Amino acid sequence: MNIQHHKDQLLTLKAEYEQRINKLSDHLQHPQDEMNQHWDDQAVKFTENDMRKKLLVEAEQGLALVNSALRRMEQGDYGICDECGEEISENRLQAVPYARECITHAK
Template sequence: MSVDTETSGPGRFTALRTSLSEEFAAQTTRLKQLTTAGDPSEADNRAALLVATRQSLEHISGALRRLAEGTYGICEECDAPIPSERLEALPHARYCVACQQKRHG
């Protein structure tokens, strides 16, 4: 997913919002599929996929919330702008690299 952080104005994050919304819908569909009855021998696999899918939905919804609030791209710890390169690699990033490293040593 590519993030256009260089554009300014009202349409600055339109493509990102669309992309995140599409990914949210895809992950929601995946979650529904994983929660339906499946092969009992695959229960461990399914459980791991459920955890990963729920975490992905949490990350995406957080990014969409920050976009709506106007706080997207601002570190939640130090209030510094998160570099565009980091947002391109990790669109749901909540922290700048320095603060993320402090949080997870």
């Protein structure tokens, strides 16, 4: 297993999630003045903000998975299935670099 390749992959994902979180948080914390907009425009803005909140939660969850994989890497447990203790296949780690279970035990 090429640990450095997977570490680089995880660090790239981490940077992408952090950038997404910062952008979404900034958008939610600094909304435009929506009170002067037409009712229909306010409804659209409300829907957009609701979607941003859901995307923010998804990005935070993704970042937590990546950080957990990086910790497992530091501890020497990366690439080992939590369920059976066998190695997770290279193909699975390539597709899901933060995977905790082999394909057999993936939920």
